[in-house]
Amino acid sequence: MSTPKLSTQETYDLDRAHVFHSWSAQGSLDPMVVTRAQGTRLWDGDDNEYLDFTGQLVFTNIGHQHPRVVEAIQEQAATLCTIGPSNANDRRSQLASMISDLLPDNLNKVFFTNGGTEANEHAVRMAREFTGRRKLLSAYRSYHGATAQSIHLTGEQRRFANDKGASEVVHFFGPFLYRSEFFAESPEQERERALAHLERTIQMESPDAFAALVLEPVIGSAGIIPPPAGYLEGVREICDRYGIVFIADEVMAGFGRTGKWFGHQHADVVPDLITFAKGVNSGYVPLGASSSATPLPGTSTSAPTRAA
Ligand SMILES: Cc1ncc(COP(=O)(O)O)c(C=O)c1O
Known part of the structure; x- marks a missing residue:
């Protein structure tokens, strides 16, 4: 009926x-x-x-009602609608492997979620577990999601109503020449001054307390703001210098939105973790993920042998 x-x-x-x-x-x-x-x-x-x-919320990367995706959803719904997380499943295995193939070798484990904010929550938890540290860095003018930690990572006004001052997040200004916080007059000046500001922020906020830096490779919701050449490479160097996990939030920039599979691929950098959602399936069904390096603490590198 x-x-x-x-x-x-x-x-x-x-x-x-x-x-x-x-x-x-x-x-x-x-x-x-x-x-x-x-x-x-x-x-x-x-x-x-x-x-x-609009691509709705910038997520229908392959347009609406793509027949092959609709057909795959229908076929899967008829075969197996849902399965608990402790089981293996052919489609999940296949998708994780296909996504890993798009990424550098060190990003070869995928933790699937229901969307972008959840992916960021998990990425941050992995980084905290890995480093044993608590504090986080993220940029003003960023958006990272609406759940507890992600809304605190968010660097624009949507955070304010939730921000009671105990989030363990320190915000910094990223490069944005059009409204430069650094009185810069060229992209190179903006890059160098933004990097110096980031490093000074870390030094003045206890340099060995930071677990992760979360950054959109191209700022999305606050206006489309690509970084000047060399900025992401500079961020990578700073993260390495202070033992900080570099998380690239690819929720909006990922899956072809910037002309490459992922936004960070316009630069010569490899993040430690990337998060994505939206364009991964054009939002047809809820899906996001954190892709991470292996091994992470608590994960076993030797897979159990399947009983014959
Ligand atoms: C960069 C970025 N991160 C995270 C999110 C949150 O994703 P979701 O709405 O799937 O939770 C968004 C959503 O717009 C986003 O643009």
């Missing part, structure tokens, strides 16, 4: 009565009712056609 279809007005009315929308002043919301989508286009309840320049 299929659920009866709602009219556009019924959909709208029930939404306004019962649905909370994220990052919105609920009272003033007037959401568009979307009834269908295909490729780069979507349609509203009056059958008006729109060119989807």
